[in-house]
Amino acid sequence: MDKDIVIDVKNLAKNYNGTKAVKGISFTVKRGEIFSMVGPNGAGKTTTVEILECLRTPSSGKAAVLGYDITDDAGKIKRKIGIMPQEFNTFDRLTAGENIKLMAGLYGNKSFKEIIELVGVNEFENKKFSTLSGGMKTKVGLAMALVSRADLLFLDEPTTGLDPQSRRETWKLIRKLNQEGKTIFLTTHYMEEVEELSDRAAVIIKGELKAIDSIKNLTEKYGGGVKLIVEKEEAKKLIKDRTDRVFETREGALIGIFDSKEKANMIVNKLFQMDCEFEIKKAGMEEVFLNLVGGRIDEGGEIL
């Protein structure tokens, strides 16, 4: 087995009485990388993660985590990974610090103080968990994932529902953990998060993987080009006349995607002449997703 492959999934499938939640997916995760699984609610992310964490059993297919088979060696895997579940819960009436200490005790880890500092829980260590903000709760969750001293962390939607600032802080922490050598398997429905963090990403929808690659390759292959964002009706019309790759944002703006800078430039000139405001950006994961799936994901994780 290749020692640099820490997760190896082959044709993994999961049915829940008739619902095909995961439909035979295959992928690998390499040591040291941040690997993201991105998709809307119900895509099969948590099911996949929890199968790899040996909390659920697959209906068919195979997977190895750290070289161990998920069916034959579940006990070994569980001791060697760190987990932050989606919408995780702890003891609400214990303090942040007590919750971490409790979890550390389960793993026989006496150096949990270091983890508390590393993650920044020391700033609110003595506050009851129930009184913490979303961002603080996330830090507690990350600390609890770290007490196993695992080099492989599973973070299931770690920033869902957080305000933008807490989200950025969490990204920083995740990056720091990665720089310290942790391999990270992340799920998310935020395209910005995928761009910010991942070395490679897998796009999952309705239990199927649509693409897996580095962000650079994904954006080159499926999202390349330039996007223009406009609000005025006359500007929208101009863009709709020049490209088929358009979509409306929830705020009512129109985004048009152009294959090349040259094409976008022609429109930009016209927009100046028409005295219309616009924003211009390089096309990224948002466009990758749009091209692969034909829809966008809203803030809550639903597909539009």
Ligand SMILES: Nc1ncnc2c1ncn2[C@@H]1O[C@H](COP(=O)(O)OP(=O)(O)O)[C@@H](O)[C@H]1O
């Ligand atoms: N324990 C379960 N029993 C029955 N159906 C489930 C269960 N867990 C998930 N599902 C269904 O499987 C699909 C994938 O869910 P999930 O893995 O939670 O997706 P995601 O994490 O991407 O939102 C959904 O249709 C969901 O309703």
Ligand SMILES: [Mg+2]
């Ligand atoms: Mg989920």
